[in-house]
Amino acid sequence: YITNNLRMSSQNKRVKTNGLDDAQPGSSNSNTSQSISTPDARALARSEQAKAQLSATDVKKLEVELARFLLFADKKNIPTKRQDIVKHVLKEHARLLPSVLEGARKYLKQTFDYSVCEVDHNKNKYYILRNNIVLPELQQLTRPNHALSQLALLTIILSMIHMANNALDETDLWDTLKILGIDKSETHVDFGETEKLLNEFVKQMYIEKHKVTTSKGLVIQLRWG
Numbered sequence: 001y002i003t004n005n006l007r008m009s010s011q012n013k014r015v016k017t018n019g020l021d022d023a024q025p026g027s028s029n030s031n032t033s034q035s036i037s038t039p040d041a042r043a044l045a046r047s048e049q050a051k052a053q054l055s056a057t058d059v060k061k062l063e064v065e066l067a068r069f070l071l072f073a074d075k076k077n078i079p080t081k082r083q084d085i086v087k088h089v090l091k092e093h094a095r096l097l098p099s100v101l102e103g104a105r106k107y108l109k110q111t112f113d114y115s116v117c118e119v120d121h122n123k124n125k126y127y128i129l130r131n132n133i134v135l136p137e138l139q140q141l142t143r144p145n146h147a148l149s150q151l152a153l154l155t156i157i158l159s160m161i162h163m164a165n166n167a168l169d170e171t172d173l174w175d176t177l178k179i180l181g182i183d184k185s186e187t188h189v190d191f192g193e194t195e196k197l198l199n200e201f202v203k204q205m206y207i208e209k210h211k212v213t214t215s216k217g218l219v220i221q222l223r224w225g
Contacts (some may be wrong), residue, residue, distance in 0.1 A: 054093070057165055062096065063103030065089050065161050070116065071102065071127055071179045077121065079126040101127075111159040149153070149190040153182075154201055161222050170209070170220040173198075201225075 031064045066089050073080040108114040114129045161168045186194040201207045207225040
């Protein structure tokens with residue numbers, strides 16, 4: 001499918017879109033070549049102007065939510081439609097798509113070394129994630145030692161807290177980590193019991209836990225230590 005094809009041929013400017021043709025019942029050609037497009041500078045400029053109407057906190061929330069949405073779709077190996085992003089993430093803020101997408105790109109690149117690829121197909125736009133870690137580097141990160149694995153998880157958590165303006169609901173943390181295959185109810189092959197490991201990070205003063213009352217009620221928020 002297109003997601004796998006793009007990851008295996010990151011140097012190509014054209015990709016086959018077998019998976020997308022399956023997703024479009026009206027498609028008549030399952031071997032259509034498809035181009036990867038780059039962000040439109042003018043659309044991004046217009047989006048930046050519209051973004052000024054929202055607070056920095058609200059914009060950051062949209063960026064993080066879009067990053068999570070793309071990760072979830074990637075986990076299911078399904079290209080993300082532009083209209084689905086508007087429907088499920090941006091809603092009434094559709095004009096902000098270019099600038100919010102740019103923020104999500106930076107977050108995914110800095111945190112997971114993922115690139116967001118925009119694909120034009122049958123006059124529709126789709127987005128997929130491409131892992132930029134080459135295989136030898138990936139093998140070095142796979143269980144070389146326990147301390148390095150814990151450091152990797154700590155870096156991910158601190159990055160998520162930073163993207164949430166230093167106030168991340170603990171439930172949001174576990175929802176996002178679950179998308180990445182890290183479930184607090186299960187023993188992870190690299191991190192062990194992740195809930196205990198999070199509490200260990202708190203004891204080591206890397207992270208702080210605070211009980212706060214929000215619109216959701218009483219929640220536990222995570223902050224940098």
